Each structure stands twice: as structure tokens, then as C-alpha cells.
């Protein structure tokens with residue numbers, strides 16, 4: 001297959017562990033997916049099967065993580081819910097300026113807002129997991145590295 005970007009070089013294809021920055025998070029690696037690369041222009045084209053299922057798993061990991069949510073995770077969850085900034089402000093009962101501060105990491109979300117967001121994500125997707133109620137017990141804002149693997153078309157966290 002020719003590179004659709006430069007239309008000059010043949011794409012190479014290999015399985016690799018791919019840092020999935022397209023989701024907006026810097027800590028999610030997709031294990032062993034097919035990635036096409038152009039040796040000429042540097043175009044990179046990962047093949048990500050079942051993106052909806054993948055985003056379900058990432059959202060679940062976020063709403064159940066014990067550490068507080070960081071700014072890019074808040075943005076991910078807002079987009080996962082399919083909300084604009086205005087939708088987010090309306091559903092969180094706060095103003096746009098507040099949303100902007102959270103999403104740019106100017107201030108951390110206060111616990112009640114963070115728990116509300118987690119609940120909205122969880123209930124929207126009917127995720128039953130008690131652990132999310134334990135959210136925000138840790139004081140530090142942090143994000144651990146996550147490796148996701150495709151098993152029979154379903155994304156799971158690698159052990």
C-alpha cells in the first residue's frame with residue numbers, strides 16, 4: 001500500500017507496542033497492534049480494531065483508578081461522553097471558565113465534581129464497580145502507565 005500522505009513510498013507494516021497518544025492520554029500503550037509507517041515522510045498509521053470497546057476500557061480504568069484524575073483524563077472522559085465544553089458545564093452545573101481550568105490543568109477538580117463525573121461516565125455505560133466510590137481517597141494527582149491488549153476483539157489490560 002502506498003503512503004496516502006506523500007503518495008510516493010510503500011508503507012511498511014509491523015506489529016508493535018504502540019503509544020496511543022491519539023486518545024489524548026500519554027500513558028496508554030496498545031500491545032502488539034499492526035502499525036504502518038512510511039519510510040519517506042514519516043507518516044504513521046496504526047490499525048486500532050474495536051475503538052469503541054477500547055475507549056470503554058480506558059474510561060472504565062479512569063473512573064475506577066484510585067488516584068485523582070489529571071487534566072487530559074478529564075478531557076478524555078468529557079469526549080467519551082460525547083459532550084462539548086458547553087455540555088460539560090451544563091451537566092456539571094458549573095461555568096465554562098471552570099471547565100477550562102480543569103481541562104488545562106490550572107486547577108484540580110474538587111472531589112464532589114470528580115465523583116460526579118465518574119458517576120456520569122459509569123452510569124452512562126452501566127459500569128458496576130464499587131471501586132469508583134473509593135475514588136479520590138488519594139491526595140496525589142497521578143496517572144500510571146497502562147498497557148492494553150486485544151484478546152478475541154476485546155481490549156483488556158495486560159497483566
Ligand SMILES: [Zn+2]
Pocket residue numbers: 003004005006007008009038039040041042043
Ligand atoms: Zn509518506
